[in-house]
Amino acid sequence: MLDINLIRNDPEGVKTSLLKRMDSLDFTRLLECDRLRRNLLAESEKLKAERNRVSALIPRLRKEGSNIDTLLSDMKKTGDLIKEHDTTLESIEAEIHSFLESLPNIPAADVLPGGKENNKVVREWGVKPVFTFPPKDHMTLSKSLGLIDYERGAKLGGNGFWIYRGFGAVMEWALLNYFVEEHLKDGYEFILPPHILNYQCGYAAGQFPKFVDDVFHLKQDEGKGSGQFILPTAETALVNIYRDEIIEEANLPLKFFAYTPCYRKEAGSYRAEERGMIRGHQFNKVEMFQYTKPEDSENALEELVGKAESLVKGLGLHYRVSKLAAGDCSASMGKTCDIEVWIPSMNDYKEVSSASNGYEYQSRRGNIRFRRKDSKKNEYVHTLNASGLATSRLLPAIMEHFQHGDGSITIPEVLRKWTGKEILKP
């Protein structure tokens, strides 16, 4: 959600920035509604002041025995007029609100305009593995090693679900342990949130109403519940922990990480090349999250990217970091860096972490502020999130990177304390 004052004071400036990620934009109606709203509000409030004044008078007049019949009927009329004003006001405000909430975040100044094609690789680490034998893809490997059961996963949940079996589950759990351990070391607070959230959570995160169809909703009895859904990422939960709260400045920054599976419909996004566990309806992810003061959020983003990178480095996987163009960032985010790991069989890089600065976009939607110690003023916090990391592309990457001609796989050293093995043989 953007600040209407920003648009009111500098419509052209905001427009220029937003056009980096939008095709067209017109503020005329919004500004008109804004003027209309303020006029109507002034009118209605004047009437309310009058009503308050007279209502206070009535008991006194009654005690004195004055005739107040005409006064009462006048006030009845005033009341009706107020109601009338407020009804129009409500519809104008609804229009303003729905326009504002549909606007994406303003891209940071250093973010390039346009879509995916303008994403910029800012650095790479490691090298693509070279094989002296015909390498297998992760589906073949995971099947021959008995790590993942795709067929029975589909039997249980449908297409897009799989089962981690035996050592596959051990590997998955080892990855998660590795992440958890690193984040704890860095002083982040470990959160295990509910997986079912209410509508407001999706709204504050900026995912609703636009992407309301991309998540799984719970069917509720008539009038019961409040649009509960299963979370598509732990971010949705983490951003809402402090919804409608004012945080003391001294407590910032707040640094969290959470483990949850992520549940997504991913409707229509399946492609043959994304077989296996590259894209599914449910995947495991550890998510990092920070609430910061505005002046600290740029550095916090660097910190998050650095943390995500060091996790991939620790696994020894070749990756690159891309700064996304404005149009490729999710709507709530003003700046996003993706960490993409090399998947040999796909001959492509795939996202394993997305680190973003939401600036005050989410905190406005969720009404999350902090109180400055000196001025005692409340300001919106900045929110940042970054995967640290999503596992479903790492396991394929690990299998493919570290495979040998005989179908065995070397397990990255950082995971061995949990896997208890160095090499996995078919």
Next chain:
RNA sequence: GGAGAAGUACCCAAGUCGGUCGAAGGGGACGGUUUGCUAAACCGUUAGUAGGGGCAACUCUAGCCGGGGUUCGAAUCCCCGCUUCUCCGCCA
């Protein structure tokens, strides 16, 4: 799932028959005075917030869980939700 109770400012809490109640009284916090010492007594301040109007001092409006309603007027009455607590039932 069934029954009951409750939700008032940072916390606890009073609020009568609807009318100077935007809210008594505590505690805490902050400021001050005095006596003195790892404190005490006394005095004072302590809705915050959001949205309007005004250059400003200032002023208006809304806020007593949320949303509706009744009324000239609602913290107070009515309806619908949400949350918490207690008891019962069921259960990993």
